[in-house]
Amino acid sequence: xxxxxxxxxxxxxxxxxxxxxxxxxxxxxxxxxxxxxxxxxxxxxxxxxxxxxxxxxxxxxxxxxxxxxxxxxxxxxxxxxxxxxxxxxxxxxxxxxxxxxxxxxxxxxxxxxxxxxxxxxxxxxxxxxxxxxxxxxxxxxxxxxxxxxxxxxxxxxxxxxxxxxxx
Numbered sequence: 001x002x003x004x005x006x007x008x009x010x011x012x013x014x015x016x017x018x019x020x021x022x023x024x025x026x027x028x029x030x031x032x033x034x035x036x037x038x039x040x041x042x043x044x045x046x047x048x049x050x051x052x053x054x055x056x057x058x059x060x061x062x063x064x065x066x067x068x069x070x071x072x073x074x075x076x077x078x079x080x081x082x083x084x085x086x087x088x089x090x091x092x093x094x095x096x097x098x099x100x101x102x103x104x105x106x107x108x109x110x111x112x113x114x115x116x117x118x119x120x121x122x123x124x125x126x127x128x129x130x131x132x133x134x135x136x137x138x139x140x141x142x143x144x145x146x147x148x149x150x151x152x153x154x155x156x157x158x159x160x161x162x163x164x165x166x167x
Contacts, residue, residue: 005047009103010039011096012053012060019043020100022108031059036066043072050114052107054079064115075112082106 008026011018017029017039027042029035043051051067052075053060060076067074082099085106091098118126146158 005049007049007104007108008043008051009100009105009107010051010053010063011100011103012056012063013096014059016096017063018096018100020097020104022101022104025097025100031063036063040066040070040072044070048072050075050107050112052077052103052112054082054103068115068117074115075107076115077106077112085109
């Protein structure tokens with residue numbers, strides 16, 4: 001029987017990655033290409049069951065891509081599930097090193113599904129939908145500004161932003 005590999009948790013922040021096993025922090029890396037390369041090199045030498053990160057948006061995407069490209073088993077989980085797991089263990093304090101260890105423990109306990117990159121078409125469609133949502137939000141903000149602004153010059157300018165595009 002072979003010994004199972006390590007579950008690795010990564011707490012992702014804008015500038016730093018805190019990397020831990022289920023018992024201790026093993027390293028800290030910068031969250032840039034250089035730090036991600038160091039992380040991949042460090043983990044490639046280990047027996048790894050899964051490297052797990054919370055889905056925290058844009059700061060983790062490049063890390064996931066680098067890990068996946070290196071052939072490491074990576075999983076992305078919802079932060080709320082990890083928080084509930086931590087509370088179930090009686091862990092209420094929240095620090096980056098503690099979060100990384102808890103993410104690894106959560107992964108070991110739940111065995112999350114490994115990441116599979118979406119098709120290019122899906123990535124493109126998601127980007128378009130995100131952009132549409134941004135434009136709708138901007139339009140709502142401009143409408144609110146128009147309703148709150150009595151100045152006719154500014155109101156005219158705001159209305160020009162809301163005019164439908166002409167082809």
